[in-house]
Amino acid sequence: xxxxxxxxxxxxxxxxxxxxxxxxxxxxxxxxxxxxxxxxxxxxxxxxxxxxxxxxxxxxxxxxxxxxxxxxxxxxxxxxxxxxxxxxxxxxxxxxxxxxxxxxxxxxxxxxxxxxxxxxxxxxxxxxxxxxxxxxxxxxxxxxxxxxxxxxxxxxxxxxxxxxxxxxxxxxxxxxxxxxxxxxxxxxxxxxxxxxxxxxxxxxxxxxxxxxxxxxxxxxxxxxxxxxxxxxxxxxxxxxxxxxxxxxxxxxxxxxxxxxxxxxxxxxxxxxxxxxxxxxxxxxxxxxxxxxxxxxxxxxxxxxxxxxxxxxxxxxxxxxxxxxxxxxxxxxxxxxxxxxxxxxxxxxxxxxxxxxxxxxxxxxxxxxxxxxxxxxxxxxxxxxxxxxxxxxxxxxxxxxxxxxxxxxxxxxxxxxxxxxxxxxx
DNA sequence: TCTGGGGTCCTAGGACCC
DNA sequence: TCTGGGGTCCTAGGACCC
Numbered sequence: 428x429x430x431x432x433x434x435x436x437x438x439x440x441x442x443x444x445x446x447x448x449x450x451x452x453x454x455x456x457x458x459x460x461x462x463x464x465x466x467x468x469x470x471x472x473x474x475x476x477x478x479x480x481x482x483x484x485x486x487x488x489x490x491x492x493x494x495x496x497x498x499x500x501x502x503x504x505x506x507x508x509x510x511x512x513x514x515x516x517x518x519x520x521x522x523x524x525x526x527x528x529x530x531x532x533x534x535x536x537x538x539x540x541x542x543x544x545x546x547x548x549x550x551x552x553x554x555x556x557x558x559x560x561x562x563x564x565x566x567x568x569x570x571x572x573x574x575x576x577x578x579x580x581x582x583x584x585x586x587x588x589x590x591x592x593x594x595x596x597x598x599x600x601x602x603x604x605x606x607x608x609x610x611x612x613x614x615x616x617x618x619x620x621x622x623x624x625x626x627x628x629x630x631x632x633x634x635x636x637x638x639x640x641x642x643x644x645x646x647x648x649x650x651x652x653x654x655x656x657x658x659x660x661x662x663x664x665x666x667x668x669x670x671x672x673x674x675x676x677x678x679x680x681x682x683x684x685x686x687x688x689x690x691x692x693x694x695x696x697x698x699x700x701x702x703x704x705x706x707x708x709x710x711x712x713x714x715x716x717x718x719x720x721x722x723x724x725x726x727x728x729x730x731x732x733x734x735x736x737x738x739x740x741x742x743x744x745x746x747x748x749x750x751x752x753x754x755x756x757x758x759x760x761x762x763x764x765x766x767x768x769x770x771x772x773x774x775x776x777x778x779x780x781x782x783x784x785x786x787x788x789x790x791x792x793x794x795x796x797x798x799x800x801x802x803x804x805x806x807x808x809x810x811x812x813x814x815x816x817x818x819x820x821x822x823x824x825x826x827x828x829x830x831x832x833x834x835x836x837x838x839x840x841x842x843x844x845x846x847x848x849x850x851x852x
Numbered sequence: 853t854c855t856g857g858g859g860t861c862c863t864a865g866g867a868c869c870c
Numbered sequence: 871t872c873t874g875g876g877g878t879c880c881t882a883g884g885a886c887c888c
Binding site: 447478479491536537538539540617618619620621622623653720722732733734735736737738 | 879880881882883884885886887888
């Protein structure tokens with residue numbers, strides 16, 4: 428019987444590149460094809476861990492995050508290559524370009540995977556035909572394999588793309604959930620790792636089906652808000668839209684490094700921080716943002732890791748500023764033991780043009796501290812223009828209460844930026 | 853010879869304000 | 871005299887993902 432398509436549900440694809448870095452290297456050097464290949468951090472140093480490996484290497488038990496020496500023991504003929512991120516970025520761009528030929532609703536999740544909403548893309552064929560066409564073109568044009576999941580929402584599409592690798596296409600309909608999704612172990616769920624899986628076992632939950640039927644209160648007690656969400660997902664409910672913009676909104680930018688050896692010399696640690704600060708500064712500037720909070724990460728010899736951060740009154744992205752704040756944090760919180768890893772991260776990123784205005788306001792605060800008696804409305808107007816004076820007027824900036832008042836109207840003033848209003852959505 | 857580097861999201865406690 | 875409750879900000883840690 429012919430369906431009338433009453434309120435058609437969404438059709439979401441999840442495109443997942445198969446062992447991406449290794450596949451890109453094979454595309455560059457076809458003599459590597461069919462061989463056990465691993466991409467590893469830095470083969471000669473201790474940060475040598477497996478980032479990705481080919482299916483041939485996986486057959487010998489080689490896995491992602493395994494230390495290189497262990498991988499070589501398992502697979503002596505393993506070919507090891509250093510990562511070439513420029514190649515992966517280029518391949519990634521090529522892939523997303525292909526995806527965007529079917530719809531503009533493409534949401535990159537990482538360098539090698541993305542969601543597509545093809546609900547309105549029927550001109551290109553049925554969902555399966557579209558998936559086959561995408562997979563074929565990525566293979567022919569880029570020489571790269573991918574797996575694709577087809578489903579009514581993101582969670583099911585993501586789960587589906589995982590079911591057949593490499594070069595799989597898997598449909599996961601609502602009605603397939605009990606037979607296909609529910610028998611899987613909980614750790615196959617996106618968002619459930621080792622710890623959560625263990626916790627779930629303590630209340631007798633082993634499969635996704637168990638999660639689907641679990642008591643909500645019990646889940647909430649055990650896992651918080653995430654418990655509720657897991658149950659929703661396990662029942663195939665997920666309303667998150669495909670958001671092409673999501674990838675643009677960076678929340679933090681950082682750089683960290685495992686030191687070539689454990690270091691307890693203060694001067695060496697500081698010069699490491701300086702080079703990390705330079706990278707962070709460059710990345711902040713490239714994105715045209717400043718960091719309002721700056722944090723450092725210290726991992727000690729015994730792998731105990733601490734983070735320490737500081738909210739700033741002046742957002743920063745200059746190398747010298749980043750380095751100096753990071754050094755202060757280090758000197759204040761480092762316990763003197765040997766350090767294995769150091770990192771710097773900027774949080775609470777604000778757009779540069781917006782932050783300039785913020786800088787002006789903060790510099791006003793500083794001035795105010797120097798000359799607490801001089802801030803009449805007219806002097807403010809002179810310095811900051813009409814715009815600010817309206818705010819100031821409504822807060823009665825007088826001879827005495829300039830500092831406190833200025834701070835509070837700064838906040839209001841900042842909230843009034845259209846930029847901030849947009850952020851909330 | 854143990855275990856990288858880039859992130860996101862959530863939780864929880866204390867300070868502070870009303 | 872011995873004391874509420876809610877909201878927000880800040881900081882730190884942890885789980886998870888690719």
